[in-house]
Amino acid sequence: MKLYYSDVLSPRKACAVAAHLDAPVEYVYLDLARGEHKTPDYLKLNPNGKVPTLVDGERTLWEADAIMCELSRRAGADLWPDDAERQIEILRWLSWDKQHFGRTCGELYFEHIVKRRFADAPPAPDKVERAMKHFHAHAAVLDAHLSERTWLVGERLSVADFAVAVALPYAQSMQLPLDAFPAVQRWNARLETLDAWQHPFPQRNETPSATA
Incomplete structure (x- = not known):
């Protein structure tokens, strides 16, 4: 899995959950000041031009809350419970x-x-x-x-x-x-x-x- 992020507010929660779960993700930093979140290649992954984005094989997931839940589900953790x-x-x-x-x-x-x-x-x-x-x-x-x-x-x-x-x-x-x-x-x-x-x-x- 690749987690595209930058050191700003929304990606912080996704990165914190990934770190807490010791999730097997490859972190890819995007420099927002340089517009790396607006490049054509990145917009193919996330048409909103925002961070974070999680890429897992052929599946791409954006929005930090959804990414947190998916990381927990993949880890079998209780941060996103089965109940x-x-x-x-x-x-x-x-x-x-x-x-x-x-x-x-x-x-x-x-x-x-x-x-x-x-x-x-x-x-x-x-x-x-x-x-x-x-x-x-x-x-x-x-x-x-x-x-x-x-x-x-x-x-x-x-x-x-x-x-x-x-x-x-x-x-x-x-x-x-x-x-x-x-x-x-x-x-x-x-x-x-x-x-x-x-x-x-x-x-x-x-x-x-x-x-x-």
Whole structure:
């Protein structure tokens, strides 16, 4: 299997799951600043021109959440369980993340990190203010859910945890007020004990153009 990635937000969760499972993947780094995700050859694999993409023989899979589930399925792991009830719960949190928490975190990641890294531009205060209001609302929902739980779904780690928490390692750079959400803080701290969460990307000989 080949996993095409770059060291930005969405591929981080797929790479973290691959590392956590010690999946037999060959990592292929794409330099976004050089437009390597927009080349004709790559667009044949992923017509969206996005990362990550998983290529397994004749099969090509894009979208990080689907890739996480496939890696877990291939490994026979419980991150994407066989139990249909847990699957539905995981899908609920993946959907919620796409529409709410992850969407808002993505806006703040773009303003504080992507713009600086790729355009040397400052964040837009009005966009940060709007996104931060949404962050407080969505983080409150997450904090309440996690107040008496170890992980998002049941008492076992799942792909939902990798997905929903993907921006939290950048909390300081994104100026996220995690102190206001103690259950989210505790959950994030548990994830930080995982080596794959701390170091999701494979080592590369090249030095990235910037650090996010």
